[in-house]
Amino acid sequence: MWRFKLAVLCLVCLFVMPNQAQIQDLLTITVDGGYGGFYRPDHWTPLHVTIQNRGAGIQGRVIVRPETSAGGLSNAYSLPVDLPPQTGDDPAVFSDFLYVILDGGDATLRVEFLNEDDGVLISRDVTLRALAPRDALHVVLSESTNLSNPITLDNVHPAGYRGYTIYWQLNNLPDRSGGLDAVNTILFNDINTSDLDDADATFGAVGIQQIEQKAALRAWVLNGGHLIVTGGAAWELTANGLQDMLPFVPQSFQTAQDLTPMAHFAADYETELSGDYFLTVGEIIGDVLLTNAAGDPLIIRRGYGNGTVDYLTVDPNAAPLVNWRNRDKLWFTLATSTQARPNWSYGFSQWDQGTTAMEILPGVTLLPAVMTLIGFLAAYVLLIGPINYFILSRINRQGYAWVTIPFFIGIFSVLAFQLGFQIRGDRVILSRLSVIQTWQDSQQAHVHQLIGLLAPRRNNYTLSMDDGRTRDDEQNDPLGDTRMLRPVGQEVAVGSFVAARTPIEIQQGVSFTAVDFPVDASFIAGFSTNGALARPAIDGLVTVDLSQQETDAMLRLRGSVRNNTEFTLHDPVILARGVVLPLDTSLQPGEQIVFDTNNETSLISEPAVPVSMEYARDTDDVVMILSNMVPY
Template identity: 40%
Template sequence: MSKLGMLLLAVISLTGFAPPAQQTGTPAISLSVSAGYDGLFRENQWFPLLVRVANDGDDTTGRLVVRPDRSGSAFSNTFSTPVEMPAGSRKSVFLYVTARSYATDVRVEFINDQDVSLAEQSVSLRSVLFQDQLHVVLTQSTIGSVDLSSIHAGGYNAFQANWLVENIPDRVDALNAVDTLMFSDVDTGALSTAQRQTIHEWVASGGHLIVTGGANWQATVAGLVDLLPLTPDRSSTVNDLDALAKLAGADELRGDAVIASGMVLDTAEIVAASAEDVPLLVRRTWGLGTVDYLAVDPLAQPLRDWTGIGELWFTLASSTPPEPSWARGVLDPDRAATAVEVLPGLNLLPDILPLCGFLVFYVMLIGPLNYVVLNRINRREWAWVTMPVFIVIFSVLAWVVGFNLRGNTATLSRIAVVESWPDSDEARVNGLVGLLSPRRTNYTLTMTDGSTLRPVSRSIPANPFAASIQASTNIQQTDLFRADDFTVDASFIATFATSNRIQRPDINGQVSLFYEPPRDEEETGRWSIRGSVRNNSSETLSNPVILARGVSVALTDPLLPGDIKTFEQPLIANDQEPPAPSRLERTASESSARLSFSRFGRDTTFTEQTVRDIIGESAYSLRVYSAAPGRSAQDQETYRRQLLLSAMSQDQFLSTARGNDVYLAAWSDRMPLETELEGASWEPLDTTLHLVKLNVVVDHPAFSTHIGADQFTWVARERTGLTIDTAPVNTVLQPGDTVIFQFTPLPGSILREVDTLQVDLNLSTGNRLDIPLELWNWDTSEWEIIEMDQAQDRSTVRRQSIRNPQQFLGAHNSVRMRLVVDETVGFLRVVRLAIEQEGRF
């Protein structure tokens, strides 16, 4: 072989061992995405995308993006957050998004500063119905995860996500879709400060937190100690867990179990204890939420193989206090957006008289005046020149005048609802911001206090001046949320939803809830409230109203800074007042929430009782939902307030669901969230509603006490048949329908001894047939038929009183009732089905 051939062979051999060149366009960025709650989400509610980003190439900067043109129309606008990725780096980043219910997947992209997509990842999504329950469990147990699938109302479903600590978001709005959060055998010491703050805020807003003990109790409570009703400091072994079995309706639960023990807070309640009075389950309320501490590990024996564990979880969830009508935030986005678009004192159109005067002068000038002048100078042929000139002049003049009449200043119409609680240092704010643009231009709207921000998705704009800005809006997320560089036409309104937590306003009150014995000719006594409210804030609170169970008390004068107002009011419930739905019961159907019969003893405004109580009977009007606002600024403000209340509160199943709590509702004219607008100077137009939970002390009497129907909550354990959203109030049951209701007294209304149990059934018409009503006997685990006596012949009311009813009382004195409707009974129209009890605390 020649020297040249040998040289070529050597070169070829060496190049064969050279590493292959990196292909052009191969991205150095890779993504891994955990979407929502193991792929679950709720419509139009924030949910987290935990994006793990890896960079195996050179330094790069860019942004993580979810946009409608890649993820589909279920995402109505773009969401993005900036990311810096040095070479070889690994980062976990949260991106928060919202979607419509028909979203099936979400695609996350990494786009660099040159607008080139370097990587993308698509993950599946599944929407959870408003009526279904969503639970999140965090555990590091090698055995598996705790099963919370038993926590749901009859006829609906429960969904569960199993998370790691890193999945907990750093913004509370991303947890609002979750009903129950459980920490079991997991190291919560790994929670960041932001994650711990998120959990605190979520509980105060109405979440149900369950923390378990057992052998690994120290790691499990490490990051949650200040929330717990019991502060664990040691462990011990017990054999008696019968108190837990009783909560689940079982006979006994025995076996050695390691439990965590410690000091119980003064404000906490021991729900279950061993025979030696060792706490097994302790509960406290925090804001609107509930925290339960189970001292034993549910994944360890004897609970691991116990068949009653599902009933225990259901008992815990169904015995929490009811949530008030406004606890779920904005329930009707269309109505909320309409409230923002009502601008008291502002008129989007020019006055009619100047406009008519301008047109008359224009017609007179180019017609008669032009003719008279040209005729006098004998130059009528100049009309071919003067008329086009006048037209041009008046066109320019009209444009200049109209342009200047709109001015250069935008208007930010801002409304908010501030909820505060006496045991939390923070308050929750849900608000809307409407941007009225004087001319077509681009804006950037920033919430400078870290509030979330997103365009309001509306089905059909009710206002012709409402701007559709969703598709073109990019919601950029850093420490601040901002809507970047979106366009609004002249005299149109772009509406955004926002929310945050703020320092609790210094508005508070003390209330005593006490029971008065029966008076002359009264069969039962009555509950009353007595208390005071104090405004230590710098704001003037107008139209203050005290809200309690079944009543409202309007205070006569505004609450000025430093003012103290006292009140006293008996809680005289209507004889037909319904029990409150449990937190497990909710409906998204207006036809189900606004049921088919009139409200008992009140007019037919259905779910609007809370709205009427706050806005006032004299100011309330059904015409608000069908007519235009009035002419005066005061009428427009009232119109705006009622729309806001209607959008953010709903008395589901005809109950205001205030329980034993008492609230102050009052208005102010200052928005508590901070806003910045780029693109024009602006002026605010603010309306804020304060809903303050007052500190209530229940004074239990030593004598016999009556617990009325409005002091119970209810939940359907089973719904079988065609009837949807069956309730113990205003329901039509068809042949073949079966429903099981469970009634539980409110916390603070649980009697130590129950002497009498009364069952009331009110039908829409008199019926001579026997009603198939059964009660569950907890001793024999069987159903017993109850003979319902008619109050009088052909009466619509049937009633039965049971003395010494202990066999019908479950955990927390709960009563389980079954109705089975067959062809013999036919259609059964139930106006009200209720439980009452009498006994001693």
């Protein structure tokens, strides 16, 4: 018998193992991890995975999991892969983004390509280094060949922290806005962005990805990002795919002299930037921050949602700026003068309070009413006590109590179980808390959402963000919900009992899905989502008057808000800088409410206190930036 088993084992080694090795020889995998090898803890980190196949078609998934990775990974993240067979001399190529969240510390992630039987076909290790909490991360996209003095924003960072400049090409841009949340600034210089032009994008897989990259970039700016685009001789190619976000419509270029005003704008009063340069000219949409001596705009700015878009009509990689030793001060001045963001635009950060919010379930009662419990216990005591004794005494069978008491206990146990089952029900209950931001100049909104899943009984559950990305033929833009789903905290029971949570696999594709995660009965599994979605139909108009009363500056708000959705808005509140105005009535579908803070007695007014932001121009010079850094 043992000889037969040995023969079978030899056959496996001869045929199965070489076949597996041959498949691995036909596959190659590369991973561009994070942001030039960095990542920001507790933020989505993109892993750009590329697989080449020179053999038959293969289906499987790319996965990163805690048991095969070292450091900072609490959950598993996977991405479906469908590799076609090689055709001709060129290999079949799969290229997509896998997003992960790391908790902190340096991490080594193993990116594995598994077949349909979960066998590892090929893998690649990638090491990522964690950024400090307030380290600044800047991305430069440029095809410039200037290697002696490249554009760098390393000196733009809060005091006591560091700045990092990462160099990308267009294919490195993530296709979901959450993949850019860790980035402070993105700069486009001398690079062909035509592939990002929605009108020219094709409907193939590559074209759809380009559209999604453009949508992700737009959502990132709307949510508070700082986008810088430069002009000069390459103005047309650089602006092609970004035109709808720019504060300037470039039309041509001309030759000009003397850029010394730009040096003064950057607080460099010792340098004269003389000489000819190419100046982009066109139609101004935004606000002009700086002009040259002839009155031609040099820097135009536009507020876009919570973010800022700056357009430089000159090329910083061309003379005379390319040899300007204080060029980094220009980026510093631009970065520290952007508009302030409201507090709620940063999303959720206090997860303990978020868990408490998820436990609030109006109308859901997991325990019976007190009188029901008292009645149930009274019936139980009466039945196994006085009633049982009375009946057995009447028939002169007191010895049967050894049988009747266990029998009644069993009956009441079954009744108690059925009562609890009926109260708890068999439906999964979702508790959702959403902060949705909209802007007048965009049909896109941004959402931060907490989701609590209350389980009626212990089981494995699957939660999917069915975003349903579709194209709008008129806008040529992906619409719908693009939320990115992540587990948060631990499994929490109603009553604040906390249980440890096992790692959850987040499958990514058209939508994010938490797959087959266990939840105990009456426990709440917590999740968080963020991303872009279609703007809800709520609009209005407001006029702001700033009047001085003694030494206090008070905002006066007058306006109206209309609810064009199909839902009733309960307890609506008007928020502004230092002002909270609760409206006294619900806002019905199609209804409009007019408000004026001067006429409201329920107005809550709190003074807005400036918060200092420390930025360092270099290691020896710390500048306190106080202007327009007032929080909402």
